[in-house]
Amino acid sequence: MKIKKTKGIVKQLYKELKKVKSYKEEMAALTDEELKAKTVEFRQRFENGESLDKMLPEAFAAMCEADMRVLHMFPFDVQILAGIALHLGYLAEMNTGEGKTLTATCPMYLNGLTGKGAILVTNNEYLALRDAEEMGPAYEFMGLTISAGVKRDADDKFENDEKKEIYNSDIVYTTHSALGFDYLINNLVKSADERFMRDFYYIIIDEADSVLLDSASTPLVISGAPRVQSNLYDMADFFVRTLQEDVDYEVEEKNVWFTEKGLEYAESYFGIENIFSPECFEIYRHLVLALRAHKIIEKGTEYMISESGEVALIDASSGRMLKGVKLRGGQHQALECKEKVEITQENRSMASITYQNFFSMFPKMAGMSGTIYDARDELYDVYGKKVVVIPTNNPIQRVDCPDWFFSDSEKQFEAAIKLAVKKHETGQPVLIVTTMISDTEIISHLLVKEGLAHSVLNANNAFWEAEIIKEAGQMGAMTVATSMAGRGTDIKLGPGVKELGGLAVIGVGRMLNIRDERQARGRAGRQGDPGYSRFLVSLEDDIVEKGTDPEKLKKYIDGKKRISDRRIKKIVNGAQRTNEEMGVTNRKNSKDYDVVLQLERKLMYDTRDMLLDGGTVEKEKLMAIAGENIDEFLRENKKLDTSTLNRYLLDNISYRMEKESSLINLSNKARVKAYILARVERSLEEKKEAIGSENGMNDFIRVSALSAIDEAWIEQVDYLQQLQGAVSGRSSAQRNLMFEYQGEALESFRKMESRIKRNIIRNVLLSEVSMDKKNKLRIILP
Numbered sequence: 001m002k003i004k005k006t007k008g009i010v011k012q013l014y015k016e017l018k019k020v021k022s023y024k025e026e027m028a029a030l031t032d033e034e035l036k037a038k039t040v041e042f043r044q045r046f047e048n049g050e051s052l053d054k055m056l057p058e059a060f061a062a063m064c065e066a067d068m069r070v071l072h073m074f075p076f077d078v079q080i081l082a083g084i085a086l087h088l089g090y091l092a093e094m095n096t097g098e099g100k101t102l103t104a105t106c107p108m109y110l111n112g113l114t115g116k117g118a119i120l121v122t123n124n125e126y127l128a129l130r131d132a133e134e135m136g137p138a139y140e141f142m143g144l145t146i147s148a149g150v151k152r153d154a155d156d157k158f159e160n161d162e163k164k165e166i167y168n169s170d171i172v173y174t175t176h177s178a179l180g181f182d183y184l185i186n187n188l189v190k191s192a193d194e195r196f197m198r199d200f201y202y203i204i205i206d207e208a209d210s211v212l213l214d215s216a217s218t219p220l221v222i223s224g225a226p227r228v229q230s231n232l233y234d235m236a237d238f239f240v241r242t243l244q245e246d247v248d249y250e251v252e253e254k255n256v257w258f259t260e261k262g263l264e265y266a267e268s269y270f271g272i273e274n275i276f277s278p279e280c281f282e283i284y285r286h287l288v289l290a291l292r293a294h295k296i297i298e299k300g301t302e303y304m305i306s307e308s309g310e311v312a313l314i315d316a317s318s319g320r321m322l323k324g325v326k327l328r329g330g331q332h333q334a335l336e337c338k339e340k341v342e343i344t345q346e347n348r349s350m351a352s353i354t355y356q357n358f359f360s361m362f363p364k365m366a367g368m369s370g371t372i373y374d375a376r377d378e379l380y381d382v383y384g385k386k387v388v389v390i391p392t393n394n395p396i397q398r399v400d401c402p403d404w405f406f407s408d409s410e411k412q413f414e415a416a417i418k419l420a421v422k423k424h425e426t427g428q429p430v431l432i433v434t435t436m437i438s439d440t441e442i443i444s445h446l447l448v449k450e451g452l453a454h455s456v457l458n459a460n461n462a463f464w465e466a467e468i469i470k471e472a473g474q475m476g477a478m479t480v481a482t483s484m485a486g487r488g489t490d491i492k493l494g495p496g497v498k499e500l501g502g503l504a505v506i507g508v509g510r511m512l513n514i515r516d517e518r519q520a521r522g523r524a525g526r527q528g529d530p531g532y533s534r535f536l537v538s539l540e541d542d543i544v545e546k547g548t549d550p551e552k553l554k555k556y557i558d559g560k561k562r563i564s565d566r567r568i569k570k571i572v573n574g575a576q577r578t579n580e581e582m583g584v585t586n587r588k589n590s591k592d593y594d595v596v597l598q599l600e601r602k603l604m605y606d607t608r609d610m611l612l613d614g615g616t617v618e619k620e621k622l623m624a625i626a627g628e629n630i631d632e633f634l635r636e637n638k639k640l641d642t643s644t645l646n647r648y649l650l651d652n653i654s655y656r657m658e659k660e661s662s663l664i665n666l667s668n669k670a671r672v673k674a675y676i677l678a679r680v681e682r683s684l685e686e687k688k689e690a691i692g693s694e695n696g697m698n699d700f701i702r703v704s705a706l707s708a709i710d711e712a713w714i715e716q717v718d719y720l721q722q723l724q725g726a727v728s729g730r731s732s733a734q735r736n737l738m739f740e741y742q743g744e745a746l747e748s749f750r751k752m753e754s755r756i757k758r759n760i761i762r763n764v765l766l767s768e769v770s771m772d773k774k775n776k777l778r779i780i781l782p
Contacts, residue, residue, distance in 0.1 A: 013388070020056070020057045021077075021080075022061075023058050023061035023062075027061045027062050030065070032141075035062060035065060035069075035142075038058075038059075039142050039143040042058075043113050056087060060106045062109075063138070063142065064106065066138050067102060070141045076099070078390055078392065079098070079099050079102055079393075082098075082103045083103050087106075090366060091366065091368070091385050091386070091387045092366070092368040092390050093371070093372045094368055096526055097522070097525075097526020097529075098390070098527070100206060105139070107202075108171055112139070113144075114202075115170070116199070116201035117168075117170065118172070118201070118203075119200075119203045119204070120173050120174075121175055122207050123176060123211055124175060125150040125151070128174050129150060131206075132148040135173075139171050144171055145169040145171065146173070147172050147173075148172075148174065149178050149179065160194060164196040167198060168198065176215065180355065182197060183197065184220065184222050185222065185351075187351065187605050189612070190703075191612065195612065200362045200363065203364070203365050203366070204367065205368075206369075207369055208367025208372055209515050211355065211367075212355065212359065212367065212379065213379075213515075216355045217587050217590045219355075219590065220352065222351040223328075223347035223348065232286040233286060233333055233334060235286070236290035236334070237290045237334070239290070240291050241294070243262060243265075247259065247262070248261060249262050251295055251296070254296055254582060266283075285722055288726055289329070289333075289334035293334040293337070301436065301438075301542065302314055303335060306321070311332060311336050313325050329724065331725065348715075349717050349721040350717060354591055357591065357594050359383065371515040371516075371518040371519045372387055373387050374514050395528060397502070397525055397531065398521070398525025398529075398531035399501075399530075399533070401534040402534075403535045403569070406537070407557055407563055408557045409540035412509075412536050412538040413442060413508065415536055416508045417443070417450060419506055420506055424476065426501075427476050427496070428475075429472060429473050429477040429479075429497060429503050429504065430479070431481065431524070432479070432481070432507075433482070433506070433508070434483070434509055435509040435510070435511050435512065436509070436542055439509060440456055441456075443508065456480045469481065470490070472491045472503065473491040473493040473494055473503050475495070475496055475500070483511055483512075490526060498530055502532065503525075503531050505534075507535035507536065509535075509542065510541045510576050511543070511576070512576075512583070513583065537568070538572075539556055539557050539563075540557060543575050544575040546579075547579055548571060548574075553571075556568075592738055593724050597720055600745075600749055604713050611702050612706075615702070616701050616705075622680075626680045626761050627673070629652070629758050630672075631673070640666045642666065649679065651762070652765070653679050653765055654679060660675075684764070687700070687764065700769055700779060701764055704763035705763070707759075707781055708759035708760040708762075711759060713752070716752045720745055723741060727741045762782055767780060
């Protein structure tokens, strides 16, 4: 079933819907046992070569009936329509409250029949656990296994065997971050038995715009062993405090770079000739980190100092404090230095991937959200996915009022409170939505002055958050929240609220993008309920201040010059457009940087899988690698002496000294190479003899090669993470940054390959190896 033209998508979906409904009575007539037996039948038909597309109408109808019998909910036509779109790999826009959770059961069931695994991810643990618990009984009724890949307590970790059981389930509900990290961890294991994931097959991404766009600029990074703590943070921080804007550095939106004069000043300050030379990489990297810490990363917006005196990051979209999350590549330590708090240990990056490249690994990927159509062009460009808008089950009754415009925030907040009080006096529930955590506190303070009881939602606990947001539709409720708080949780109206006009949403401040505003408005008017929404914006909104020349705004904000609503609207909407364009650019840059790493990562992971699955490095290949290593050694030591040769032999070939090395004609490079290769071959034979079997020798070589690969790969990932930050500060030199990054990444990859080859031979020849009493290999690597 292939649908090529966007215009024909919905028409084709309705054709499929008609087929699904044609089986409704047949399924309703089945006994429970007969309905359950359909799963066995479908699986047999799939194994016999019947496609899922062909089975879709019957399988969807069976699952709809199961939903009715177990969950007491029969999917509406529009939910089945969306389910068909999800099976076909589209991104479905479904209005808030249209029942995305139930919608997913049909495509998840159909793809779960394959035995390859169907995964649904969303953006927090609460939603993943809630949906798994609520929908799980319907899948289990139909004979499918289901697991949740997260726990309520984030500090409570799964054991390896538990993860294996989870990912072997037919259906898995989890979060995008948990799944991404598990993928990276799965590719760091030391033996095949430790792997817990199978090949990816089908995935549905709930709240898809939040996951695929809002979370896409920051790669997933696994940190490992601590790096040697740098003493350059303090020096760089002090240096940056002496700089003059527009003289030594320039700032443009969220980018900052040194001017030519600034670079010359740095070279003079640190007593170096060329700051871009390889030996000055660490100095330059720390200067860029310090510059970004002081001039780009904003306290109160992007981070805060916690009660325990630590630099804590803030989720810009929800206002939540991000527990345990740190900026990578030394940026977090640069912020700590700026804030004069204890500098924490900087860890190496062991593995990394962006969401764009991660989700592109799934053969079948779909998604759903209430606000995804506005980003359709970017989603098609990045993921190759088309967006289809699913009609609502009932006509939308919500009244979306025109925006109110203000020159300054004082008038804006005053008007918001007056409007909230007016609505509240009738008993109508009110949800005040802000863009920033600091704004929720201001609103809360003003409501306290009015004597109004209210809930404030900028919490860092998604479970508590969801419970509060559920109650926001009760009569007389007053709730203040950041735009993303409680996302994915329906606000159901309490008794008598419909008659009062439903939930009133008051938005304070122009939001980061149109999607967030639609998400906020969509809190009201679910499933055809009445509702109300209005946004109040001003020239002091955070997004305007960041994206507009402050001098131009000052005269209007101070009231020295009159400004019309039309003019304010133009400035505010222009700032939002600029921010959206920046978001697209940042996400594209993040993906472009990761493309380099992606190519290298695939090569390394494929090599690891080959070794884990029983592959080894044959003797001929080992000898060839040793030959390459020797050639490199001889190129680097054109005037070879006995001492240097012996050092090489001791470090790479054997701990045993031999007299004949002093008798070789060192000017005859062919003779030297032949001698070293003979030593290599002799050492290999000695190892094989000590182990006593071909299989044991292969296992030993496999472990040696894996260790060499992992050690070098971790260094490479860590270096590329640092390189991204360092390259971003080179704009002043009018360079093509991506071209420079790719060039340096390629060069470092070549060095990594040489390091792997050296270390494979070292590990094989210099390891201590023996067999224990249980006939198992004991290996002590050099």
